[in-house]
Amino acid sequence: MATYLALLPSREGSLVAGGDEVVAEARELDPAARVVIIGRGAENAATELAGLCESVELIERDSFEPSRWSDDLVDVIVGADVVVIPASPDGRDLAPRLAALTGRPLIAGALSVQGGQIVVARQGGLLEEHVQFDGPIIVTLQPHVRGALAESELAPTTTTLAVSDTSGTRSNDARLIEVFPPDPATMDLAEASRLVGGGAGLMSGDAAARFAQLGAVAVALGASMGATRVVTDAGWVSHDRQIGTTGVVVAPQVYVAFAISGAVQHTAGLGHPEHIISVNTDPHCPMMAMADLAVVADATATLDALVDRLGAAAPTESAMTA
Amino acid sequence: MTAHDADVIVVGAGPAGSAAAITAARAGLDVVLIERGPFPGSKNMYGGVIYGRVLDGLVPSWWEVAPIQRWITRRSTMLLTANQALTVDFRSDNWAEPPYNGATAYRPEFDSWLADVAVDAGAQLICSTTVTGLIREHGRVVGVRTDRPDGDLRARVVIAADGVNSFLAKEAGLYHHAEPEHYTLGIKETLALPREVIEERFGVRGNHGLDIEILGCTDGIPGGGFLYTNLDTIALGLVLQLPALAAQSKRPEELLAELKTHSAIAPLIEGAEVKEYSAHLIPEAGFHMMPDLVTDGMLVAGDAAAMCLAAGIWLEGVNFAIGAGMAAGQAAAEAIRLDDTSAAGLECYIRRLAQNFVLSDHRKLAEIPGLVMSDRVQQQYPSLVANIVERIFTVTNPQPKPGFNAIARSELKASGIRVRELVQDGWKGLRGFG
Amino acid sequence: MNGRIVACVKWVDLRPEVDSLTGHVVHDERTSGWSPADLAAVELGLTIAEAWSVSCDVICCGPAAAERGLRELLAAGATSVTRIDPGSIEHAPSHHASSADVAAALTQAVTNSGPVTLVLCGDYSLDRGTGSVPAFLAHHLSASQALGVTAVDPAELGRVLVTRRLGGGRSERLELRGPMVVSVEGSVARLRRAGLRATMNATDATIDVIEASGSSSTTHHVRTVSTLPLRPRPRSLPAPPGDDARDRILSLTGALVDRTPPRTIHATADEAADAIIGQLRQWGYLDATDS
Numbered sequence A: 001m002a003t004y005l006a007l008l009p010s011r012e013g014s015l016v017a018g019g020d021e022v023v024a025e026a027r028e029l030d031p032a033a034r035v036v037i038i039g040r041g042a043e044n045a046a047t048e049l050a051g052l053c054e055s056v057e058l059i060e061r062d063s064f065e066p067s068r069w070s071d072d073l074v075d076v077i078v079g080a081d082v083v084v085i086p087a088s089p090d091g092r093d094l095a096p097r098l099a100a101l102t103g104r105p106l107i108a109g110a111l112s113v114q115g116g117q118i119v120v121a122r123q124g125g126l127l128e129e130h131v132q133f134d135g136p137i138i139v140t141l142q143p144h145v146r147g148a149l150a151e152s153e154l155a156p157t158t159t160t161l162a163v164s165d166t167s168g169t170r171s172n173d174a175r176l177i178e179v180f181p182p183d184p185a186t187m188d189l190a191e192a193s194r195l196v197g198g199g200a201g202l203m204s205g206d207a208a209a210r211f212a213q214l215g216a217v218a219v220a221l222g223a224s225m226g227a228t229r230v231v232t233d234a235g236w237v238s239h240d241r242q243i244g245t246t247g248v249v250v251a252p253q254v255y256v257a258f259a260i261s262g263a264v265q266h267t268a269g270l271g272h273p274e275h276i277i278s279v280n281t282d283p284h285c286p287m288m289a290m291a292d293l294a295v296v297a298d299a300t301a302t303l304d305a306l307v308d309r310l311g312a313a314a315p316t317e318s319a320m321t322a
Numbered sequence B: 001m002t003a004h005d006a007d008v009i010v011v012g013a014g015p016a017g018s019a020a021a022i023t024a025a026r027a028g029l030d031v032v033l034i035e036r037g038p039f040p041g042s043k044n045m046y047g048g049v050i051y052g053r054v055l056d057g058l059v060p061s062w063w064e065v066a067p068i069q070r071w072i073t074r075r076s077t078m079l080l081t082a083n084q085a086l087t088v089d090f091r092s093d094n095w096a097e098p099p100y101n102g103a104t105a106y107r108p109e110f111d112s113w114l115a116d117v118a119v120d121a122g123a124q125l126i127c128s129t130t131v132t133g134l135i136r137e138h139g140r141v142v143g144v145r146t147d148r149p150d151g152d153l154r155a156r157v158v159i160a161a162d163g164v165n166s167f168l169a170k171e172a173g174l175y176h177h178a179e180p181e182h183y184t185l186g187i188k189e190t191l192a193l194p195r196e197v198i199e200e201r202f203g204v205r206g207n208h209g210l211d212i213e214i215l216g217c218t219d220g221i222p223g224g225g226f227l228y229t230n231l232d233t234i235a236l237g238l239v240l241q242l243p244a245l246a247a248q249s250k251r252p253e254e255l256l257a258e259l260k261t262h263s264a265i266a267p268l269i270e271g272a273e274v275k276e277y278s279a280h281l282i283p284e285a286g287f288h289m290m291p292d293l294v295t296d297g298m299l300v301a302g303d304a305a306a307m308c309l310a311a312g313i314w315l316e317g318v319n320f321a322i323g324a325g326m327a328a329g330q331a332a333a334e335a336i337r338l339d340d341t342s343a344a345g346l347e348c349y350i351r352r353l354a355q356n357f358v359l360s361d362h363r364k365l366a367e368i369p370g371l372v373m374s375d376r377v378q379q380q381y382p383s384l385v386a387n388i389v390e391r392i393f394t395v396t397n398p399q400p401k402p403g404f405n406a407i408a409r410s411e412l413k414a415s416g417i418r419v420r421e422l423v424q425d426g427w428k429g430l431r432g433f434g
Numbered sequence C: 001m002n003g004r005i006v007a008c009v010k011w012v013d014l015r016p017e018v019d020s021l022t023g024h025v026v027h028d029e030r031t032s033g034w035s036p037a038d039l040a041a042v043e044l045g046l047t048i049a050e051a052w053s054v055s056c057d058v059i060c061c062g063p064a065a066a067e068r069g070l071r072e073l074l075a076a077g078a079t080s081v082t083r084i085d086p087g088s089i090e091h092a093p094s095h096h097a098s099s100a101d102v103a104a105a106l107t108q109a110v111t112n113s114g115p116v117t118l119v120l121c122g123d124y125s126l127d128r129g130t131g132s133v134p135a136f137l138a139h140h141l142s143a144s145q146a147l148g149v150t151a152v153d154p155a156e157l158g159r160v161l162v163t164r165r166l167g168g169g170r171s172e173r174l175e176l177r178g179p180m181v182v183s184v185e186g187s188v189a190r191l192r193r194a195g196l197r198a199t200m201n202a203t204d205a206t207i208d209v210i211e212a213s214g215s216s217s218t219t220h221h222v223r224t225v226s227t228l229p230l231r232p233r234p235r236s237l238p239a240p241p242g243d244d245a246r247d248r249i250l251s252l253t254g255a256l257v258d259r260t261p262p263r264t265i266h267a268t269a270d271e272a273a274d275a276i277i278g279q280l281r282q283w284g285y286l287d288a289t290d291s
């Protein structure tokens, strides 16, 4: 049986997105899979894996240096047939360098790793390709595609790995100047915990102004803005803001839907928000049926009223198009 | 004289433009062919029937190399009323072998192919470039402006083949009679069906195909419908006169959706998946709306000169465009050879058009668009004929059958059409097509 | 000239047609082109090349049809364009070369004409979409890397500052020195429009073509076994709490659970706005002080 190793970068004491899923995937295939966290605050990041694994090996590093880290990791991954890394930033940067250093093939952006067969998305998510392998490889796993279920709240035990640390020696890695905090307006939708969505019902009249307004309301609520495919197809909102199976699969905690009917392709990509508010003139559409608070009202006028109340800042370019 | 970058600039790589570029380049001229789309045909209507005989003079044995979908071996004309349909069906095996008659083709493929012939002949094709205006000196066209930086280009002759509603012909002041009612809107859906299903449903084999023209399906708006078979798609569309369409509250898509549910059409397209929807203007009035075809330094060809023979259900534009383009390229070469590219020097274009079929057909058929678009043909005849046929075929036993003449007389009376009009229209039609 | 910029671009079908039942892909050469991200990379390359007074070469590993697109980039101002014929590094059945092999071939072409200061790539290719070619390139060139960049600001020759997207909505500012590889998002820049004369000159310019050398051994034990239309995989979610099936079903359906019962209200716009704000406040998403 193949041996697995989950390799998770951490930053400032947190795992990069998809770290828990990588652990869950690896442990499902190999109950003895090793889990290694590398980065700043690795010890703290390990607590996020409570109930997902029993022990974690830590490599504490100050800042993200893909070139130096991969040099240091070559010895660490020896013995693991399959190294799984999250395909989020940092993971995506590290994996190819490690693959090149160790001569292992890289299968990047996998949707699933299942007993000897790996599924990757191709053609912008229209196709899936099934890949088989029979030697040591490196795989990166798309975040948010599988979910991770904690079996308990038990935090894993940690051991610090004795790895020769080449920090301080000359490397050709980029130099970090500053980290900027999240800006919901430009945040990846998939990451947003609060989402405001707009549908076709907002497209009559001055649609550009409507969606600018929606963006402003989103900002005022600390939320990111998304839209249905009808809206993105019409070009009022860019495609990377399309919520749904053929757009971004999201996982917000709260979703506020304006004039969205709730077609299955839309809601199937919506995750399972704890709280949903829907504003629609049709009380019987699926989005209203899903809502905790279903408001039968004109969505455009409601937006006007919300802008008044929230004193939503004049819409900025970035809030709309980012 | 000012320096020029080329002998001839052809604007628009549609059938007219490419044909002009081919003949001009073959005459040894330095030709630049400018197209606004990313490739020739990208902006053009998808599919239709192309009558290729005109290509004989350009590409010998063109039927072996042109990207053809199906050869039309069956042509039907269908008269529809809300709940009746009468079809006249004609099939000819002669149309299934060289030199063939009509063929269905995808315009992106066909136009790209013809433009490649021009490139092989030595023309320089520049895509993704829109001509934004004419450069004129002392009233004479000496070149074009394009939307690219450093985008002016000069030539001895400009051939405007920029399609319907030609912006260049208008800018040069060549249009005198274009009215909205001279245009129709063509809309079309491309519907995908497996190849075998198409062959079974339409009774054709191999690469043979069917073309149906439909009258009476436009809800009172002058126009008509069409259905063409490609290899694994069907083109179904409508042609609608603009002012009447504007006066109606119905949108063109709705009319097409209604046609799709008509009991004579629905079974033909059942299960098909809509692949594409497109819409395009068609110059309908033919000879009556043609602009001046030449001016100092410029020729106009194809749809740009309203040379499309479009009378509701009959749509022949590609063959006319190619014929006109060929004549334009040759005329440009002749004028340049004689070193007179003024309007007078370019007059030879009109002579050539009159000699080949382009102008003579248009003259002959000048009255047809008006006839086909008339109220009688559009609304009264389909229901008149359908009612007559229905009564003939309806078994009314035990009452005795009325004779044909009796039925025809009573239906004609009921329709309110006067016999004199019927005779006149029949005569116009005979003279036009005969 | 003491530096050189190279932009790497991939020839892809921008609108592939995928049969949603069989997964069969129909490619149309006429709808092929460069992705917005790759075009952004070229534009940045041209702009920075002007600022540094260095050359900007463009390289593509792809089919002969790509030469049409390479001519457009030449017309837009690239110093030279090179096509690498993938030939031997493409694998059946997908006819795709592995990212590692492509990067190796690109490295060879990049270094052929001397040392390079800055290599620009798109963040993801549209067809494979792994974003790994740039990192492989950085490895081969012993270069520093910044992937998925949303802004690039050139400093003096050989130094750039970039903003890079991180997870969780954060981003970081990095300083890089040559040799470096930067992959950019499509929104970073739009390719300038090539001049008419440059376009005409490029239509018959010759394009350098080099052969990719044999594929690396590492990819040999990986093979594609099937290709299907994408079906999203099920996500694992917490099982509903409850000791027996009845309890679990109750909690799964939410019946009898003490949570905000779903409410439907018919409201004027003002009432609607108040209700929404009130509800968000009750759930704790808004402070009482907001609005």
Ligand SMILES: Cc1cc2nc3c(=O)[nH]c(=O)nc-3n(C[C@H](O)[C@H](O)[C@H](O)COP(=O)(O)OP(=O)(O)OC[C@H]3O[C@@H](n4cnc5c(N)ncnc54)[C@H](O)[C@@H]3O)c2cc1C
Residues within 6 Å of the ligand: A198, A199, A200, A201, A202, A227, A228, A229, A230, A231, A242, A243, A244, A245, A246, A247, A248, A258, A259, A260, A261, A262, A263, A264, A265, A266, A269, A279, A280, A281, A282, A285, A297, A298, A299, A300
């Ligand atoms: C293969 C496939 C993939 C797809 N993928 C996606 C996807 O990823 N994401 C996606 O979103 N869609 C997707 N779709 C499209 C999806 O099926 C729906 O068409 C789409 O989600 C509907 O968007 P909508 O709710 O904005 O529009 P509609 O369904 O038209 O709904 C508009 C709603 O607004 C309401 N409304 C109108 N005016 C007002 C008003 N003044 N005030 C309040 N309410 C008003 C109406 O009552 C209606 O409920 C996909 C479809 C297919 C076939």
Ligand SMILES: Cc1cc2nc3c(=O)[nH]c(=O)nc-3n(C[C@H](O)[C@H](O)[C@H](O)COP(=O)(O)OP(=O)(O)OC[C@H]3O[C@@H](n4cnc5c(N)ncnc54)[C@H](O)[C@@H]3O)c2cc1C
Residues within 6 Å of the ligand: B011, B012, B013, B014, B015, B016, B017, B034, B035, B036, B037, B040, B041, B043, B044, B045, B047, B048, B049, B050, B051, B129, B130, B131, B132, B161, B162, B163, B164, B167, B186, B187, B188, B237, B279, B280, B281, B282, B301, B302, B303, B304, B308, B315, B316, B317, B318, B319, B321
């Ligand atoms: C619905 C419909 C169905 C039809 N069916 C048939 C049929 O079955 N059979 C038939 O023979 N004909 C048919 N026609 C008519 C036929 O399409 C036209 O008559 C024919 O395309 C005319 O060719 P053309 O070269 O003159 O113009 P076009 O084919 O319109 O070509 C003009 C070219 O110029 C380019 N262009 C325009 N402006 C500029 C500019 N400023 N700068 C650069 N390039 C420019 C355009 O992109 C285009 O490529 C149909 C038309 C319609 C709308």
Ligand SMILES: Nc1ncnc2c1ncn2[C@@H]1O[C@H](COP(=O)(O)O)[C@@H](O)[C@H]1O
Residues within 6 Å of the ligand: C008, C009, C010, C011, C037, C038, C041, C059, C060, C061, C062, C099, C102, C106, C120, C121, C122, C123, C124, C125, C126, C128, C129, C130, C131, C132, C133, C134, C183
């Ligand atoms: N065949 C190729 N030729 C040139 N550049 C490439 C090629 N494949 C990938 N790239 C570059 O690498 C980027 C990321 O591609 P990928 O790693 O395939 O997602 C692309 O945007 C290109 O800039």
